Amino acid sequence: MNAHIELLLRHRSIRKFTDQALTQQQVDAILASAQAASTSSNLQAYSIIVVTKPELKRELARLSGNQAHVEHSGLFLVFCGDLSRVSEAIGMHGKNYQPNTESFVVATVDAALAAQNAVIAAESLDLGICYIGGIRNHIEQVSELLQLPKLVYPLFGLAVGVPDETPSQRPRLPKKAVVHLNAYQPDQSVEGMREYDEVMRAYYKERTGGKADTNWTEKVAEKYSEPRRTHLLSYLEKQGFHLK
Amino acid sequence: MNAHIELLLRHRSIRKFTDQALTQQQVDAILASAQAASTSSNLQAYSIIVVTKPELKRELARLSGNQAHVEHSGLFLVFCGDLSRVSEAIGMHGKNYQPNTESFVVATVDAALAAQNAVIAAESLDLGICYIGGIRNHIEQVSELLQLPKLVYPLFGLAVGVPDETPSQRPRLPKKAVVHLNAYQPDQSVEGMREYDEVMRAYYKERTGGKADTNWTEKVAEKYSEPRRTHLLSYLEKQGFHLK
Numbered sequence A, B: 001m002n003a004h005i006e007l008l009l010r011h012r013s014i015r016k017f018t019d020q021a022l023t024q025q026q027v028d029a030i031l032a033s034a035q036a037a038s039t040s041s042n043l044q045a046y047s048i049i050v051v052t053k054p055e056l057k058r059e060l061a062r063l064s065g066n067q068a069h070v071e072h073s074g075l076f077l078v079f080c081g082d083l084s085r086v087s088e089a090i091g092m093h094g095k096n097y098q099p100n101t102e103s104f105v106v107a108t109v110d111a112a113l114a115a116q117n118a119v120i121a122a123e124s125l126d127l128g129i130c131y132i133g134g135i136r137n138h139i140e141q142v143s144e145l146l147q148l149p150k151l152v153y154p155l156f157g158l159a160v161g162v163p164d165e166t167p168s169q170r171p172r173l174p175k176k177a178v179v180h181l182n183a184y185q186p187d188q189s190v191e192g193m194r195e196y197d198e199v200m201r202a203y204y205k206e207r208t209g210g211k212a213d214t215n216w217t218e219k220v221a222e223k224y225s226e227p228r229r230t231h232l233l234s235y236l237e238k239q240g241f242h243l244k
Helices: A003-009 A024-035 A054-063 A084-092 A101-124 A139-145 A186-207 A216-224 A232-238 B003-009 B024-035 B054-063 B084-092 B101-124 B139-145 B186-207 B216-224 B232-238
Strands: A046-051 A075-082 A128-132 A152-161 A179-181 B046-051 B075-082 B128-132 B152-161 B179-181
Touching: A003 A101, A003 B003, A003 B024, A003 B101, A024 A046, A024 A075, A024 A101, A024 B003, A046 A054, A046 A101, A046 A152, A054 A075, A054 A139, A075 A101, A084 B186, A084 B216, A101 A128, A101 A152, A101 B003, A101 B101, A101 B152, A101 B232, A139 A152, A139 A232, A152 B101, A186 A216, A186 B084, A216 B084, A232 B101, B003 B101, B024 B046, B024 B075, B024 B101, B046 B054, B046 B101, B046 B152, B054 B075, B054 B139, B075 B101, B101 B128, B101 B152, B139 B152, B139 B232, B186 B216
Parallel strands: A046 B179, A179 B046
Antiparallel strands: A046 A075, A075 A152, A128 A152, B046 B075, B075 B152, B128 B152
């Protein structure tokens, strides 16, 4: 154990920030850290939109399901999968780019690795963060707002700011449900889920002063039995990502 | 700037490790850090296979394009997108799960965020890492080897070990190519690529003792004008991920 690992283990999402803006030095450190992350074959297939205009933040907050912490963040970043530079580079040398599912995965992973580095940098500066998957709710409108060209898509937002709350840490699935030795063990996974259900029942009760009597699998079944964001594939196709 | 950010900015991939195995304490710290990462709506839609069997590592090295550092790593992890627990949870409560492109993205991002936390933890312990996208070269065979059930897919491997090389750091695209203020600026992106081409020409020359006279866009055009891993979509469909 060391200070870096302690920082990682202390993580919790923050959904309420003070009005304090970040310093330029903080913003620069966060962006440089993002750019230092690993990238598949050095493609660097992602871009980051730094959103500072208040009306733009307000609109993104609304489009993300009225998440106030998007608007009231010290810094709001939108991480995009970006194959437009790859396409441009190939075009410069007289060839045509043919994106597929593989390159979509590369762009998505590159954006996620950069974002997680940004998160660690922010948290090391005593800032709080919250990932905003909600920007995919109205992904087409978000893309128009940010003027994203073909082959660029908004993967998630990242709200950053000075924390104005101290939430308790949400327990994770037991290690046995997630980590497998040499081969996947389905029984171990299910056993871990059942244990987690009990842990989460206690957690939900405590968080709601006894009101919520539910568990993890119930919550998941409630929220995910209907497919979500069913517009994503047709949006991606329109944006030039061909998932073939 | 602080020690955490310095650690992030120092990153370079390591492709040669000493034979030293990791201690259990190191492995535990890396896995706990992975589990502490953010996860979309607490779905934790990923799993990690810890590969310790020498013959399994050897086979994965072969299937990843004969990458020796896979076999000769102190620790080899395979990060998988995993919707099987979500499906199981929904089934436990009498409903049917209908995966789509959105849930595929969630699983992919969850796996990537966990992996990047594992990377930071490993590097903080003076270990080196290399992401292995090559496990998608023969993704079906890798899945069979690791006995992955439906709705689990291997996204990438992560080779970890005590570094036995000190490579120079590869320059990144200039900030202007990747980071945009309030809206995407295509001109800025292309300008950044042209500047990067010059930086990378010097870098390739220096790395090859003057032999390689190429740049970034040329390399990208050479390697990516033909679609790669064209089997990915049909594999994913077979594995139960419906990218619809």
